[in-house]
Amino acid sequence: MDIIQILQYSFIQKAFIAGSFVAITCSSLGLFLVLRKMSLIGDGLSHVSFGAIALGLFFGVYPMYVAVPVVVLASILILKISEKARVYGDAAIGIVSAVGIAGGVILASLSKGFNVDLFSYLFGNILAISMSEVVLSIILSAVVLLVISFFYWDLFSATFDEEYAKTTGIKTNFINTLLTALTAITVVLSVKVVGIMLVSALLILPAVSALQISKKFKTALLLGGVFSLVSVISGIIISFVLDLPPGATIVMLNAIFFALVFTYKKLHKR
Amino acid sequence: MSSIVEIKNLSVSYGATCALEKISCQIEKGDFVGLVGPNGGGKTTLAKTILGLIPSHSGNILLFGENLKGFTDYSKIGYLPQKHTGINPLFPATVAEVVILGLLSAKKWPKKINQNDWYNVDGLCESLGIVNLKNKLIFELSGGQQQKVMLARALASEPELLILDEPSTALDPASREVFFTRLKELNSQKQTTIILITHDTGYIGQYANKLLYIDRKMVFFGKITDFCPSGEMESCFEKSDQHIIWHQHK
Numbered sequence: 059m060d061i062i063q064i065l066q067y068s069f070i071q072k073a074f075i076a077g078s079f080v081a082i083t084c085s086s087l088g089l090f091l092v093l094r095k096m097s098l099i100g101d102g103l104s105h106v107s108f109g110a111i112a113l114g115l116f117f118g119v120y121p122m123y124v125a126v127p128v129v130v131l132a133s134i135l136i137l138k139i140s141e142k143a144r145v146y147g148d149a150a151i152g153i154v155s156a157v158g159i160a161g162g163v164i165l166a167s168l169s170k171g172f173n174v175d176l177f178s179y180l181f182g183n184i185l186a187i188s189m190s191e192v193v194l195s196i197i198l199s200a201v202v203l204l205v206i207s208f209f210y211w212d213l214f215s216a217t218f219d220e221e222y223a224k225t226t227g228i229k230t231n232f233i234n235t236l237l238t239a240l241t242a243i244t245v246v247l248s249v250k251v252v253g254i255m256l257v258s259a260l261l262i263l264p265a266v267s268a269l270q271i272s273k274k275f276k277t278a279l280l281l282g283g284v285f286s287l288v289s290v291i292s293g294i295i296i297s298f299v300l301d302l303p304p305g306a307t308i309v310m311l312n313a314i315f316f317a318l319v320f321t322y323k324k325l326h327k328r
Numbered sequence: 329m330s331s332i333v334e335i336k337n338l339s340v341s342y343g344a345t346c347a348l349e350k351i352s353c354q355i356e357k358g359d360f361v362g363l364v365g366p367n368g369g370g371k372t373t374l375a376k377t378i379l380g381l382i383p384s385h386s387g388n389i390l391l392f393g394e395n396l397k398g399f400t401d402y403s404k405i406g407y408l409p410q411k412h413t414g415i416n417p418l419f420p421a422t423v424a425e426v427v428i429l430g431l432l433s434a435k436k437w438p439k440k441i442n443q444n445d446w447y448n449v450d451g452l453c454e455s456l457g458i459v460n461l462k463n464k465l466i467f468e469l470s471g472g473q474q475q476k477v478m479l480a481r482a483l484a485s486e487p488e489l490l491i492l493d494e495p496s497t498a499l500d501p502a503s504r505e506v507f508f509t510r511l512k513e514l515n516s517q518k519q520t521t522i523i524l525i526t527h528d529t530g531y532i533g534q535y536a537n538k539l540l541y542i543d544r545k546m547v548f549f550g551k552i553t554d555f556c557p558s559g560e561m562e563s564c565f566e567k568s569d570q571h572i573i574w575h576q577h578k
Contacts, residue, residue: 218429
């Protein structure tokens with residue numbers, strides 16, 4: 059089967075479109091998260107999305123419609139817990155993500171009927187993405203990317219030196235809230251692509267690969283996007299041809315990119 | 329003369345520990361204030377409280393006649409922090425990008441950097457002798473070079489008030505002279521108000537016109553000409569330090 063034939067399948071076309079948008083959104087946001095040492099917030103919020111999806115299935119509502127607001131609220135809760143309760147950020151992530159998982163498990167146990175649906179979200183399947191999910195991915199990705207572009211210099215300054223950013227009038231608390239809320243939206247979008255278990259890889263790996271070899275922030279942003287896009291597109295094709303799970307294939311390709319750029323950097327230094 | 333910074337009965341605490349107690353002073357336009365005191369005396373705390381980075385426990389700060397809580401014109405203030413520990417070491421930021429961050433205070437949302445801004449950054453880097461570094465990554469530079477970049481960042485918005493927290497510690501002697509000459513030029517030609525925290529009493533005597541000595545409480549605030557070496561001041565300054573300040577100023 060050649061590439062032209064593969065591209066003629068409508069489910070592949072949908073996977074390409076949604077995957078491309080999610081890939082670029084994840085890599086752009088991931089760069090700020092990695093540099094702010096907030097990488098694991100993606101992991102924590104993906105666990106919350108497990109509970110939120112279970113909530114949607116429990117009440118018979120389309121899970122993504124429930125997951126977006128619930129995960130956004132959870133992201134704000136993480137910030138508030140670390141600010142108000144004098145708890146470190148990683149501990150706050152741990153608290154909220156554990157509650158998310160526990161809530162999901164309890165709802166799954168109570169319903170006794172949607173376990174198969176719920177567990178399909180754990181590893182995702184971009185090849186089974188619906189048209190409404192493609193539209194949702196495009197809209198939400200566009201929102202996230204537009205917000206990043208409007209707040210580019212605020213994010214840049216607050217990420218480089220938060221204390222100095224405050225002295226230039228940048229509302230760093232607002233920027234932190236904005237960043238976590240955007241991460242929440244992106245995590246929900248990525249669940250269909252790579253699944254709850256692997257979402258954080260899509261946020262972290264392209265960014266850390268790009269940072270290995272970039273001499274400028276904008277280059278890192280661009281390279282991260284390229285790594286992410288190439289791994290999602292080739293991951294979809296490889297998983298279809300070799301009958302592999304697409305989410306895991308995409309993550310493994312991202313990991314291969316990281317290994318390659320890391321090796322290149324080491325050899326180049328010598 | 330108009331007041332640039334007016335501090336009234338300011339107290340700051342870290343939990344149960346009192347860091348500053350009832351500080352009051354008035355800094356006028358064109359003042360060059362040497363802010364001195366022992367380690368842990370509250371110099372950096374005072375600077376950060378003026379900048380709104382640390383909340384006050386009681387008292388009031390007016391910046392350019394406006395209450396600190398309602399103050400929004402941050403482009404009037406330039407700040408050079410004590411240590412660059414806040415800088416993210418993995419962040420691939422070039423010198424030019426770091427300097428341009430100082431311009432953000434003058435921008436309205438959505439903040440956009442135009443060609444003219446980059447041109448201005450070039451000029452500023454040129455005047456501080458770091459134009460050859462502008463495309464280098466900030467974490468590739470030496471401590472002294474980073475310090476010059478941070479000074480350029482503080483000067484980018486052409487501020488009316490400069491707060492410098494131990495700015496010369498990483499600089500070699502030649503760079504120190506260039507650095508202080510530049511400060512004096514800004515102070516005398518553009519009437520830039522300067523608050524300089526330093527342990528280098530020689531430079532205070534040479535360049536500052538006012539002295540603010542704090543050791544949690546205010547010990548001395550006034551013109552350097554009013555500061556005379558005396559037995560009373562020996563609890564604050566070593567005898568030799570008093571004479572350095574006095575003689576350098578003369």
